[in-house]
């Protein structure tokens with residue numbers, strides 16, 4: 140295979156668990172000490188150059204664990220991650236460092252908590268990094284840094300400040316400028332706007348989208364908020380994580396037409412305003428209206444929780460218990476479950492058929508979308 144044919148990112152069958160704290164809440168829930176908290180179970184997907192994947196999952200579903208493993212910050216228990224054909228999961232720290240300009244991880248609280256040490260002043264945070272990764276095709280380090288600072292909507296007034304003198308939105312802009320300085324091919328952004336107020340969030344989302352598009356950067360955009368993920372993913376794909384498993388993966392544009400997994404449908408129902416924007420529209424004013432509208436329609440997670448089960452109990456603890464047992468992790472709350480759901484753990488496969496009256500019937504060809512995968516026994520004959 141030539142380099143061009145290798146996907147940018149290949150994630151194969153990742154599994155990760157963490158030790159439950161001895162005598163702690165999870166140890167009790169999982170049946171004693173020495174138990175492990177299952178955070179990820181059999182995660183596989185592929186991302187091509189310039190593609191966007193939006194990852195939706197409730198709190199505790201494993202989003203950050205997945206982000207850290209993809210970014211090479213943690214090793215999985217099982218499975219592999221390949222970046223441009225090279226296996227990150229087998230690399231030592233120095234090899235991972237050599238990849239790091241191309242693969243940037245943007246955590247939720249980027250640059251938060253930095254002290255007023257001179258090395259943390261905005262100019263140093265920016266220019267020291269620019270010096271380490273000198274601009275291609277010449278030009279001064281300072282110019283390269285300033286260009287990016289302006290591109291993310293900040294100016295020279297910020298150079299002498301410290302991160303704790305910036306607003307949350309300004310810190311995220313600075314973190315983005317620093318990531319971009321390294322000319323990444325992939326940015327893994329973990330809840331990058333969740334802590335920002337609505338206006339700041341919208342302009343940050345638009346900025347990231349626009350820059351991603353201009354520089355053809357692939358994004359993994361992670362959020363617990365389906366409307367935000369749909370908005371960001373635009374022409375890309377969406378994947379839905381529940382209890383450490385991928386439940387469904389589909390083109391963002393088609394999410395309302397194609398969603399088949401009962402869990403996805405439940406998520407969309409509580410958050411069901413389809414975007415009036417043409418996919419990926421970048422007009423900030425329109426986007427603001429859209430976000431405002433979506434936000435007004437969005438129900439808090441508590442509502443989702445109570446809609447998902449009669450007991451109103453689908454918090455992280457219930458998810459964890461679900462992750463640990465056989466069968467579909469969602470069957471307990473599923474409005475469409477049948478006898479086999481508690482017994483067989485469905486694989487995430489392309490949706491080509493549907494169970495009707497006890498028989499799997501092929502879908503009409505026009506309803507088959509090759510990139511649409513679901514882990515549901517109503518669609519997967521296993």
Ligand code: ADP
Pocket residue numbers: 157158176177178196197198199200201202203204205455459
């Ligand atoms: P999310 O980002 O979707 O909220 P996480 O990936 O942070 O979820 O966590 C998934 C599960 O793994 C949670 O139950 C969490 O408590 C557990 N977990 C994550 N990181 C660790 C860790 N370093 N040590 C112990 N448990 C962890």
Ligand code: MG
Pocket residue numbers: 202203204329
């Ligand atoms: Mg997280």
